[in-house]
Amino acid sequence: MTIDTPINTQQTDGAEEWQAANTARSALYRWFADIFARELTPTTLEYWQDQRIYDSIHNAFVSLDLEPYSIRVKTALANLEKLPKKEQALELAADFAQVFLLSGDDSAPPYASYYLSEDKHLYGEPTVQMRKFLASQQLSLNTEFREPDDHISVYFRVMSLWIDSSIEQQLDMTSSAQEQIDFLDEALLTWLPQFNARCQKIRVISDLYPALTALAEQFVLADREGLATVTE
Known part of the structure; x- marks a missing residue:
């Protein structure tokens, strides 16, 4: 994945810029969805590790003032x-499991x-809510993805698909931005900080997954801040 367009929505001042920023936003949400869905293969x-590849992604995070995290x-x-x-790859697979x-x-x-x-059991109310949301948006999970509907990858994937839909349908950017803000506030940011905090405390061989989790949280916060400027 390469990203050549700055994605700071605070810099957008028109429909064309908004569309360009959305293309990059969708790519990064999809990237995060893939990261948390499964362990990295040796090929991936x-x-x-090809510096040119990650540098493209790194530049996108720099545009969001997330350089230290990247x-x-x-x-x-x-x-x-x-x-x-x-x-x-074997060590990373062990870390993913850990x-x-x-x-x-x-x-x-x-x-x-x-x-x-409260009981920390899986398949709770968030799972039901996400299942209803997916149905309302006529979205379905890949049948090979055998995880509850409230898995973090699903939230990132939903954002990516939602952004793609707004591009294809050329939806009003103000209302679209507000809907995405509401989703982030109500469905993801209610627990993402806790998830990241736990990740930082786990002893692992490589810092890669804790680093990616911290980056994911900061990306969502930065994206939410950028969306807010669109609605002003």
Whole structure:
């Protein structure tokens, strides 16, 4: 994935700029959705480690004043290269399991229900709400993605699809921005900070997943701030 367009919506002053920013926003939400959906394959990791590839993504985060968070990701990728090539993806797979797949007390479950339900059980009210939202928007999950509907990847994917739809239908940017703000406020930012905080406390071999989680939270906050300027 390469991103050549600055995505700071605060800089947009017309429909053409808004559309260009949306294209980049959609790509980054989709990128984050893929990151949390599954562990990185050796091929994907090698692709990321091509400095030219991540530099394109890094530049997008720089445009949002998120350079320190993106540099942390770049540093984690560089540190991985200190390991033997055949071990890098294996170590990341172990980290993915440690951070996202173990029991709640030992990991950071990537499900809204864990953070918003008193009993921390999965398939809680957030799962029901997301399922209803997907149905209302005529969206469906990939049948190969066998996770509850309130998995963090679903929220990022919904944002990407929603942005794509606003581009295709050329929806009014003010109302579209407000709807996306409401979704972020009510569905994602109610628990994303807690999720990130747990990720930072887990002992892992590589800093890559904690760095990516911190970057994801800051991206959503920056995107929400940019959307707010569109509605003013």
